[in-house]
Amino acid sequence: xxxxxxxxxxLSVPEGAIVSLNCTxxxxxxxxxxxxxxxxxxxxxxxMYTYSSGNKEDGRFTAQVDKSSKYISxxxxxxxxxxxxxxxxAMRPFSGGYNKLIFGAGTRLAVHP
Amino acid sequence: GAGVSQSPRYKVAKxxxxxxxxxxxxxxxxxxxxxxxxxGQGPEFLTYFQNEAQLDKSGLPSDRFFAERPEGSVSTLKIxxxxxxxxxxxxxxxxxxxxxxxxxxxxxxxxxxxxL
Numbered sequence: 001x002x003x004x005x006x007x008x009x010x011l012s013v014p015e016g017a018i019v020s021l022n023c024t025x026x027x028x029x030x031x032x033x034x035x036x037x038x039x040x041x042x043x044x045x046x047x048m049y050t051y052s053s054g055n056k057e058d059g060r061f062t063a064q065v066d067k068s069s070k071y072i073s074x075x076x077x078x079x080x081x082x083x084x085x086x087x088x089x090a091m092r093p094f095s096g097g098y099n100k101l102i103f104g105a106g107t108r109l110a111v112h113p
Numbered sequence: 114g115a116g117v118s119q120s121p122r123y124k125v126a127k128x129x130x131x132x133x134x135x136x137x138x139x140x141x142x143x144x145x146x147x148x149x150x151x152x153g154q155g156p157e158f159l160t161y162f163q164n165e166a167q168l169d170k171s172g173l174p175s176d177r178f179f180a181e182r183p184e185g186s187v188s189t190l191k192i193x194x195x196x197x198x199x200x201x202x203x204x205x206x207x208x209x210x211x212x213x214x215x216x217x218x219x220x221x222x223x224x225x226x227x228x229l
Contacts, residue, residue, distance in 0.1 A: 008153065034217075043117070043204055043220030044156065088155050099144065099208060099218060100169065103155030 003027050006089055006104030015113050019076040023089035023104045026070065030091040030102075033065050035074045038086045038106065047087075048074065079111045115139065117221035119205050125227045126195050134190045134224045138207030145188050146218060147180055148204040156204050162188060174199075195228045202226070 006023045013019055021035075032051055036044035048063040050056045050072075056063045062075040072091075076083055086106040092099060118137040126132050138145050143164055148156035149172075158172040164185035173180070177195075182188040192199055202225050206218040 004155075006155070041222065041225075043206075043222045045220070046217040049217070090155075099216070100146070100158055100161060101156075101218065103157070105153070105155050 001026065002105075003102050004089060004091060004104040007107055008105050010108040010110060012110045012112065013079055015079060015081060015111055017079050017111070019079050019083070019109060019111075021074040021076075021087050021089075021107050021109070023072050024070055025072075025091060027091075027093070027102075028067075028070070029093040032092050033063070033072050034090040034101070035061075035063055036088040036090055036103075038088060040085075044088055079109075081111050081113055084110050117205055117207055117219050119203075119221035119224050121224060122222065123225045123227075125229065127229050128195060128197060130195055131191065131193045132195055132226065134192075134203050134226070136188045136190070136205030136207075136221060138186065138188070138205070139209075139219055140186075142207035142209050142219075144208045144210070144218075145182060146206040146208075147188070147190050148206065149174075150202040150204055150223070152201070159190070159203075192226075195226075197228045200226055200228045 004025045035048045038044040050063045053065045053067045060077045064073045088106045089104040090101040120135045145162040147159040150156045160180045161169040162182040177193045179191045202223040204223045206220045208218045
């Protein structure tokens with residue numbers, strides 16, 4: 001069993017829909033949680049970063065962390081065709097000396113006009 | 114450009130050949146990571162450099178994989194006697210500081226390696 005589980009999709013939604021992306025994890029030592037967006041044939045780019053439990057909002061994006069359930073979510077409001085990409089969750093423990101990330105498999109999202 | 118640059122973007126090699134993949138990190142970035150991303154999967158950690166020191170190589174799949182960063186800037190990932198299972202996208206990432214999770218890793222666009 002992988003440390004981080006993520007449904008690969010694909011997920012297809014109409015423009016303007018609210019999108020919910022999720023990951024579960026097994027390592028209770030994870031403290032930092034990130035969401036990356038990866039366009040086809042491009043490298044991942046950081047969207048959201050959250051420490052420990054709670055919510056964080058940035059424009060149309062909201063990240064939620066529920067450490068008691070070992071469950072993290074990314075919500076995208078008013079989705080746009082330009083949001084079509086693969087979304088990767090990533091996490092790391094508090095200690096460890098450096099920023100080594102454990103990624104989920106990624107969820108492919110398609111937003112159609 | 115100001116981003117992480119990787120070359121070549123695409124590499125095709127025959128099974129058994131040696132390959133070398135190059136990463137130019139953002140100038141001044143202390144930390145450098147290599148990841149392997151198989152088709153339909155997320156990136157998996159291979160190795161980590163802090164300046165010129167390779168502090169973690171626990172993710173390298175076998176002793177055929179070797180990485181170096183001799184002057185603390187450009188890094189090369191070398192794969193000897195390539196096998197078909199080595200086919201993947203190899204991503205390089207750099208970050209400014211050693212241990213600040215809030216400081217993002219900046220990824221290059223990767224080298225897509227295909228072994229025939």
